[in-house]
Amino acid sequence: MAASDTQTPQDAADAALMLRIVNQDQAALMELYERFGGQVYGLTLRVLQDPQLAEEATQDTFLKVWHKSEQWDISRGQLSSWLLTIARYAAIDRLRREQRHSSSTGPYLDSLADHASAPAAFGDRRWMDGQLLRQYITTLPQEQALVIELAFFHGMTHSELAEHLQWPLGTVKTRLRSGLQKLRSLWIESQESSTVS
Amino acid sequence: MRIHGTVLVLEEMTTDCIEIHDLIPAYCLGATDPDETKLVEAHLGACPNAAAEVADYLALSEALLYSAPVVAAPAGLANKLVAATSVAASPASVAPSSQSRLQEKGPTLWQRFVATLAGAGARPLPVLAAIALVALLAVNVYLMTQVGGLRGSLDDLESRLGQQVAVLTQVGEGTNVRIGLPAGPAGVATAAYGAIVCSPEESQGFLLAENMPVLDSGEAYQVWLGQGDQVISVGLFEADGAGYGKLVFTAPLPMGQYDSVRVTAEPATGSVGPTSAPTIGGSLYGADYPS
Numbered sequence: 001m002a003a004s005d006t007q008t009p010q011d012a013a014d015a016a017l018m019l020r021i022v023n024q025d026q027a028a029l030m031e032l033y034e035r036f037g038g039q040v041y042g043l044t045l046r047v048l049q050d051p052q053l054a055e056e057a058t059q060d061t062f063l064k065v066w067h068k069s070e071q072w073d074i075s076r077g078q079l080s081s082w083l084l085t086i087a088r089y090a091a092i093d094r095l096r097r098e099q100r101h102s103s104s105t106g107p108y109l110d111s112l113a114d115h116a117s118a119p120a121a122f123g124d125r126r127w128m129d130g131q132l133l134r135q136y137i138t139t140l141p142q143e144q145a146l147v148i149e150l151a152f153f154h155g156m157t158h159s160e161l162a163e164h165l166q167w168p169l170g171t172v173k174t175r176l177r178s179g180l181q182k183l184r185s186l187w188i189e190s191q192e193s194s195t196v197s
Numbered sequence: 198m199r200i201h202g203t204v205l206v207l208e209e210m211t212t213d214c215i216e217i218h219d220l221i222p223a224y225c226l227g228a229t230d231p232d233e234t235k236l237v238e239a240h241l242g243a244c245p246n247a248a249a250e251v252a253d254y255l256a257l258s259e260a261l262l263y264s265a266p267v268v269a270a271p272a273g274l275a276n277k278l279v280a281a282t283s284v285a286a287s288p289a290s291v292a293p294s295s296q297s298r299l300q301e302k303g304p305t306l307w308q309r310f311v312a313t314l315a316g317a318g319a320r321p322l323p324v325l326a327a328i329a330l331v332a333l334l335a336v337n338v339y340l341m342t343q344v345g346g347l348r349g350s351l352d353d354l355e356s357r358l359g360q361q362v363a364v365l366t367q368v369g370e371g372t373n374v375r376i377g378l379p380a381g382p383a384g385v386a387t388a389a390y391g392a393i394v395c396s397p398e399e400s401q402g403f404l405l406a407e408n409m410p411v412l413d414s415g416e417a418y419q420v421w422l423g424q425g426d427q428v429i430s431v432g433l434f435e436a437d438g439a440g441y442g443k444l445v446f447t448a449p450l451p452m453g454q455y456d457s458v459r460v461t462a463e464p465a466t467g468s469v470g471p472t473s474a475p476t477i478g479g480s481l482y483g484a485d486y487p488s
Contacts, residue, residue, distance in 0.1 A: 030469060155227065
């Protein structure tokens with residue numbers, strides 16, 4: 001799978017960096033911010049669709065890392081994935097607090113290509129996988145892409161999706177499941193073809 | 198490929214089992230409702246196939262984290278992080294009436310503090326402790342209002358209160374030493390001076406400064422500890438109109454690990470590193486620490 005967790009020199013560097021943050025080394029936190037600030041901000045901006053709120057969620061994310069750094073366990077996942085998971089929930093929490101669940105559904109999918117990508121993430125396999133998935137989502141039937149988008153980036157559950165979209169609960173479940181199954185199949189196929197080639 | 202294997206195994210499943218498997222994609226995205234989540238999690242322990250499928254969809258969910266475009270974060274955010282992660286307390290927020298009232302009664306807090314540490318005069322420790330306690334409580338109130346908007350800050354505040362109490366205890370017990378901080382290039386004109394009180398075995402410290410030049414609005418004094426070629430910030434403070442300021446801080450390491458301290462004027466949100474000449478500063482390494 002794309003997320004195989006073999007130890008790499010980067011893993012060792014991540015572990016060393018996090019150890020410094022556990023010891024409250026401010027410079028280490030800033031190194032982490034330099035490496036992942038753009039990814040964290042990009043993710044929170046995608047969730048919140050508001051630069052000011054995204055900035056606040058990004059700050060929330062790195063402050064949580066600062067205060068809870070001992071919770072990171074390298075054996076349970078990549079540092080970047082842990083950080084982005086924190087960012088995702090920080091943004092969703094803030095979105096819920098701000099009650100900014102928009103009734104409009106267009107911008108979620110349409111605005112994604114408008115942002116310039118920072119060069120730091122280019123070449124990172126996980127980032128490339130993510131960009132591939134972003135493309136695949138646009139090939140799904142629109143209603144499937146929409147429920148995936150709202151479920152993942154807005155943290156909505158089945159019943160919340162049904163209420164938000166005014167769709168029957170069964171329809172929501174079917175569309176989300178089908179969309180994710182297709183997305184996963186497309187992703188697996190791309191990995192197999194890249195392995196063969 | 199696991200997906201093919203899963204399809205084959207599905208043929209042997211019960212209807213209930215299949216219904217639960219249908220929830221797995223949404224479960225891995227965090228989109229199941231609480232009752233559905235319980236169903237899936239109860240099923241996972243008894244069904245290796247379900248666990249394998251969960252692993253696959255969790256990988257998909259992880260990859261989705263990287264699907265957002267990378268966007269350069271706002272320019273000022275780094276400085277905000279530095280300020281937010283510094284153990285800082287602003288004396289400007291201490292009630293001015295309290296401070297001026299103290300100054301009207303003869304010796305300033307600074308003078309009482311220095312006299313106490315130098316062993317001069319009577320034993321004003323109870324007075325010092327009371328004054329310091331009031332000041333530190335006021336600082337703590339300030340901290341609570343400032344970081345109230347930050348999630349998870351309660352633990353941090355409790356920790357800071359504990360640090361301040363620890364410093365008070367150390368001062369009261371006389372286990373600390375005072376190290377003078379003479380004026381640097383930016384403090385000569387006003388004859389700025391200061392002192393840091395700390396123990397080489399402890400990470401807490403108490404910095405007092407007097408005659409500090411008045412800064413522009415939007416600026417504050419930032420305290421740096423030096424360790425070889427590296428410096429770290431331990432907090433920001435503001436000086437009042439008379440040039441008096443103080444900071445209770447906690448360093449990442451025991452103070453004996455650092456060799457210098459300097460105080461520089463920086464933006465009120467803090468800087469990543471010193472950007473101006475020291476107003477006060479001095480050497481810690483080899484200072485008059487008790488052996």
